[in-house]
Amino acid sequence: MSGEAPSRAANSAPSGGSAAATAASVGGPLLDIAGLDAGYGEMQVLRGVSLVVRPAEIVAMVGGNGAGKTTLLRAISRLISSRGNIAFDGRALPATADDVFAAGLVQVPEGRQLFDRMSVEENLRMGAYRRRDTSAIAEDLERMYGIFPRLADRRRQIAGSMSGGEQQMCAMARAMMARPRLMMVDEMSLGLAPVIVDLLLETMTRIRAEGVTVLLVEQDVHAALSVADRGYVMETGEIVREGTARSLESDPEVQRAYLGDVTGGD
Numbered sequence: 001m002s003g004e005a006p007s008r009a010a011n012s013a014p015s016g017g018s019a020a021a022t023a024a025s026v027g028g029p030l031l032d033i034a035g036l037d038a039g040y041g042e043m044q045v046l047r048g049v050s051l052v053v054r055p056a057e058i059v060a061m062v063g064g065n066g067a068g069k070t071t072l073l074r075a076i077s078r079l080i081s082s083r084g085n086i087a088f089d090g091r092a093l094p095a096t097a098d099d100v101f102a103a104g105l106v107q108v109p110e111g112r113q114l115f116d117r118m119s120v121e122e123n124l125r126m127g128a129y130r131r132r133d134t135s136a137i138a139e140d141l142e143r144m145y146g147i148f149p150r151l152a153d154r155r156r157q158i159a160g161s162m163s164g165g166e167q168q169m170c171a172m173a174r175a176m177m178a179r180p181r182l183m184m185v186d187e188m189s190l191g192l193a194p195v196i197v198d199l200l201l202e203t204m205t206r207i208r209a210e211g212v213t214v215l216l217v218e219q220d221v222h223a224a225l226s227v228a229d230r231g232y233v234m235e236t237g238e239i240v241r242e243g244t245a246r247s248l249e250s251d252p253e254v255q256r257a258y259l260g261d262v263t264g265g266d
C-alpha cells in the first residue's frame with residue numbers, strides 16, 4: 001500500500017494495521033460504536049451510545065460535567081467493561097487495553113497524566129515505548145517539535161514544571177509518538193487560558209494533517225465545535241444531538257444549554 005493518506009498507516013500502529021485494504025481505506029468508518037452500555041458496578045452511566053468516526057475526521061463529543069464522556073473513552077480503551085458493539089477499522093475492537101493501544105487507538109487522558117518528574121523528551125519517548133523502529137522514533141520526535149515548537153524549546157525541562165498548556169502539548173505529543181490512527185483527547189482545554197486553547201485547537205488540524213483521526217471530548221462546547229467536522233452531544237449517558245459542527249453550533253437548544261447564549265432564542 002502506498003500513496004495518499006494510508007502511506008503512513010502501513011507502518012503506523014505497532015501491530016494493528018495490516019497491509020491489506022482496511023475498512024477505513026475503502027470508505028468505512030474508523031470507529032463504529034453501536035448500543036454501548038457501560039458504568040461502574042451497579043451504576044449504569046452510558047445508555048445505548050452509538051456513534052461513528054470516519055477516517056481523517058475531527059469529531060467532537062460534548063456535554064456537561066458528569067455526562068459520561070470520560071466513561072465513554074474508558075469503555076473504548078477497554079479500561080472498563082461495556083456491552084454493545086465497538087468496531088475499529090471494520091473489525092471487532094480488541095478486548096484488552098493493551099491490544100486496543102496496539103491497534104492504534106490512543107487516549108490523551110483528562111489532566112494530562114504526564115510523568116511529572118521526567119523531561120519533555122523522556123515523556124515523548126514513553127509514548128513510543130512499544131515501537132522498535134529507533135530511527136523513525138528519532139524522526140517523529142523532531143516532527144513533534146515541529147508541530148509543538150514550545151516543546152522544542154523545553155525538551156530537557158521537567159514536565160511537571162511547565163504551564164498547563166505546555167503540559168497539554170506534551171501529553172498530545174506523547175500520544176502522537178505511538179503513531180495512533182485514532183487519538184482521543186479528553187478535556188484538552190480544561191483550565192487553560194483562551195489564547196492557549198486556540199493554539200491547541202490549531203494544533204488539532206495539524207495532527208489531522210498527519211493522518212490521525214481525532215475524537216475530541218470537551219465540556220467547552222464552543223471550542224470543540226470550532227475545530228470539529230461533526231459532533232455529538234451527550235447528556236446523562238445518552239446521545240441527545242448529533243450533526244455537523246455548524247448545525248450544532250446554530251442549534252437553539254445547544255446554544256441555550258452550552259453556548260451561554262442568554263440573549264438568543266426567545
Ligand SMILES: Nc1ncnc2c1ncn2[C@@H]1O[C@H](COP(=O)(O)OP(=O)(O)O)[C@@H](O)[C@H]1O
Pocket residue numbers: 040043045063064065066067068069070071072
Ligand atoms: N470511577 C468511577 N466510579 C463510579 N462512578 C464514576 C466513576 N467515574 C465517573 N463516575 C460517574 O459516572 C458519571 C459520568 O462521569 P464521567 O464519565 O466522568 O463524565 P464526564 O467525563 O462527561 O464529566 C458521573 O455520574 C460520575 O460521577
Ligand SMILES: [Mg+2]
Pocket residue numbers: 069070071110186187
Ligand atoms: Mg470527563
